[in-house]
Every structure is written in structure tokens, then in C-alpha cells.
Amino acid sequence: MELVLECIHKKVxxxxxxYDMDMALHSNAVTVLLGATQAGKTSLMRIMAGLDEPTGGKVRVDGRDVTGMPVRERNVAMVYQQFINYPSLTVADxxxxxxxxxxxxxIAGRVRELAERLHIDMFLDRLPAELSGGQQQRVALARAxxxxxxLMLLDExxxxxxYKLREELREELSQLFAAGQSTVVYATTEPAEALLLGGYTAVLDEGRLLQYGPTADVFHEPCSLRVAxxxxxxxxxxVPAVAMSTGLRLQGGLxxxxxxxxxxxxxxxxxVGLRASALRVxxxxxxxxxxxxxxxxxxxGSDTFVHAATPLGEVVAQLTGVHYFELGSAVTLYFDPSQIYVFASHGALMLAPQRTGGC
Known part of the structure; x- marks a missing residue:
């Protein structure tokens, strides 16, 4: 499916x-809608599904204008934050x-195949109420x-x-989406989910589309401070900084x-921006x-987050592995100066770290 949004906006x-936004989703790929609560993810998804109409603009599917076409006339699958299953039917049904x-x-063979992929094949004869929350969400995903x-829409x-179930399902979903034939739109507030799912990411903030592109590109080269x-x-x-003929002087004199x-x-x-993962001990x-x-x-999980008061101000370091620190103890953090981001006074990206490896 080719889904294109043309100058979509919504007022209530x-x-x-x-606000006015254009977006052309890539067929048979995952597009992640990334943003904080009330960034506009659910509103945009409901317009894509046909549950709501935009105040202006057009929604096109394979070149056809479907703006205002109700959801019952579209072939769309949706999964919500709150799993929705038929309580009187077994998992299999x-x-x-x-x-x-x-x-x-x-049908029986297809049901078992999907249940096995989502690790719920042992529950096929049970009712949803007899399952845990994570298992019920897997049933909703299998039905979708x-x-x-x-077009498959997944709203957080x-x-x-x-935590453990989220980690397991994230990896399973990325594999399921890669093997499927659907155009997937996945809304989340968590950057880690966007990176794991890959595909494309649209960063939303307060109803505005800030950047849209391949997930790795958006992460490594955010077009603005808001995206970063x-x-x-x-x-x-x-960290505030001043440009000099010899380079940059950061707050604190560095x-x-x-x-x-x-x-x-x-x-x-x-x-100057420095990701927490760029700081080391x-x-x-x-x-x-x-x-x-x-x-x-x-x-x-498997990371340790260290908040430290430094001449640059308070910084956060994300250290791989489990580390123990005494509160108030001295710590020396290290970073490669080539890993800094530089943003102009109006927020536009001026310099991004050079990318290495495949990501």
C-alpha cells in the first residue's frame, strides 16, 4: 500500500x-511515529485509519483520495495500548x-502458525481473561x-x-514486520523502540512534523535541536557554547x-550536544x-546512568554494564570531541558526528 498525506492538518x-504536514509512507516497511505524549501521534494515526477526518488536506491510498472514507470501508488493522479481544472466544477463535x-x-494451520510466532500456541484453548496482560496483547497482535x-496501525x-515483556516483544515485532507484506505505522514515545524497529521514523512534537526519513539517518543527523x-x-x-577562530569554547571554559x-x-x-552514550569512564x-x-x-536493565555535576553543568552518562558509584564521589568522564553535535542559535543542526559502522 502506498499511503500519502498531503497538507494534512487538524483543528478541534x-x-x-x-499542523500542516506532508508524508509519503514507504510500502511494506515500518514507519515509526516518535514523540512525547500529545505530540499528535494518535490524532495522525486516526486520520490514516479513517476514524477521523482532517480539517484540511488529503489522504491518498495508492493514488486514490480516501479522505473522509470511513474505516469500515478500508482494509486496516489496528492494535491499541489497551489490548482488545473478544472475551467469550478462545484464543484460537x-x-x-x-x-x-x-x-x-x-484456518487452523494459519492460527497455529501465528500463535507459534508469538509464543502463545500453548494457550489456544483458553479464554483471554485466563491470560496475563502480555499474553493478551500477543493475542491482539496475532489477530491483527x-x-x-x-496497512497495520499500532498505537503504543x-x-x-x-520491562521484560516489552524487550521480548520489540525484537519479535521487528522480525514479524520484516517478514510481512504490510505497511506498518507504529507510534511510540521511546527512541529505543524506533531504533530497534528500524525502517523510517517521523518525529512529531506538539502537532508538528519535525523530520521524516530512514530511522538511522534521523537519529544520527537530527535536523534540529528539537529533533535531537x-x-x-x-x-x-x-551545553551553551561560543564559536571562536580556533574552535568552540563551552560553558565552564572547556x-x-x-x-x-x-x-x-x-x-x-x-x-553543543553530546549523547549520554558518548560519555565513558x-x-x-x-x-x-x-x-x-x-x-x-x-x-x-543492562545499563548504568550516571548523573554528574561538571564544569559544563549536570551531564548524564549512559554506561554499558552494571557499575556502582558512591553519591558525592569524584568521577572522570571521557568523550571523543568528534562525537559532539553543534546547533545554531535558532536550533538548526550545523555539525553531526561522523558515522562509523553500519548504523
Missing amino acids: GAQTWL NIASPLKLRGESN LAKGAP PLVNLD RAFSDPPINL ELAPRQPLPIASAPDLT HQRPGDVALQGEVELAEIS
Whole structure:
């Protein structure tokens, strides 16, 4: 399916929920709608599905204008934050329901195949109420996949699951989407999900489309400070800086020499960004040392997040593995100066780190 949004906008009363935006979704690929709560993800998704009409603009499917066409006349599958299953039907019958409507043959075989892919084949004879929340969400996902719709919309489908289940399902979904034939739109507030799912990412903020493109490109080269903030978890470290003939002077007096010249005359006041993952506690050749004091250290999954007071201000370092720090203890953080982002005073990206490897 080729889905194209042309100058879509949405107003509700005096409030603007979506500002003018154009987007052409890539067929048989995942498009992630990334943004904080109330960024406009659900509003945009409902317009794509035909549940709501835009105030202006057009929705085209394979070149045909379907603006205003109700959802019942479109072939769309949807999965919501709150899983929705038929409570009186078994898991097997829930998954089979769209297959029966299409009159498919070998329904039992197809149901078992989908159930096995989502690891719920042992629950086929149970009712949804007899399953955990994560298992019920898998049933809803299996039913959506069984529908075989050319457009599948998933509105934060993992947000209500516990950490371990989210991690498992993220990996499974990326594999399922890659093997499918549907155009998938997946809404999330979490940058990690966007990176894992790959495909394309549209960054939304307060109803505006800030950037849209291949996920790796948007992550590594955010077009603005707003995009960098939205596509960073933990938040990107931001430091005021001044451009000089020799490079940059950061808040606190630290001086850096960027790997390429900056247009100093046009943008003397800058903001330097450094992702938390770029900070380390082990030094490498060419690193810059940053002395600090530990204000907080928290372990999340397989990473440790260290908040430290430094001459640059408070910074957050994301360290791989489990590390222990005494509160108030001295810590030296290191980073490669080639890993900085530089943003102009109006927020536009001026310099991004050079990419290495396949990502």
C-alpha cells in the first residue's frame, strides 16, 4: 500500500492538534511515529485509519483520495495500548476471526502458525481473561497479523507491559514486520523502540512534523535541536557554547576543536550536544576528560546512568554494564570531541558526528 498525506492538518475548536504536514509512507516497511505524549501521534494515526477526518488536506491510498472514507470501508488493522479481544472466544477463535470473515482455507494451520510466532500456541484453548496482560496483547497482535491488511496501525502497543515483556516483544515485532507484506505505522514515545524497529521514523512534537526519513539517518543527523531532544533517551546533554577562530569554547571554559570549520560569523552563539552514550569512564586516545561529582547513579536493565555535576553543568552518562558509584564521589568522564553535535542559535543542526559502522 502506498499511503500519502498531503497538507494534512487538524483543528478541534480553537486548538490546533496537527499542523500542516506532508508524508509519503514507504510500502511494506515500518514507519515509526516518535514523540512525547500529545505530540499528535494518535490524532495522525486516526486520520490514516479513517476514524477521523482532517480539517484540511488529503489522504491518498495508492493514488486514490480516501479522505473522509470511513474505516469500515478500508482494509486496516489496528492494535491499541489497551489490548482488545473478544472475551467469550478462545484464543484460537480470536485469531481465527478475520480469517473466517475472508473465508480462508486451512484456518487452523494459519492460527497455529501465528500463535507459534508469538509464543502463545500453548494457550489456544483458553479464554483471554485466563491470560496475563502480555499474553493478551500477543493475542491482539496475532489477530491483527491474521487480518493481512495492507496497512497495520499500532498505537503504543507495548506501553502497558512490564520491562521484560516489552524487550521480548520489540525484537519479535521487528522480525514479524520484516517478514510481512504490510505497511506498518507504529507510534511510540521511546527512541529505543524506533531504533530497534528500524525502517523510517517521523518525529512529531506538539502537532508538528519535525523530520521524516530512514530511522538511522534521523537519529544520527537530527535536523534540529528539537529533533535531537525527541530522539534521545536519556536526554541529550546540551551545553551553551561560543564559536571562536580556533574552535568552540563551552560553558565552564572547556575548548574543543571541531573536525570541520564552522561558519563563525553567522552563528557565534551555539549549543553543543553530546549523547549520554558518548560519555565513558575509560579513556581512549584523543579523549577529552571531564571532572565531575556523582549526583545520582541508577541501574536500568543492562545499563548504568550516571548523573554528574561538571564544569559544563549536570551531564548524564549512559554506561554499558552494571557499575556502582558512591553519591558525592569524584568521577572522570571521557568523550571523543568528534562525537559532539553543534546547533545554531535558532536550533538548526550545523555539525553531526561522523558515522562509523553500519548504523
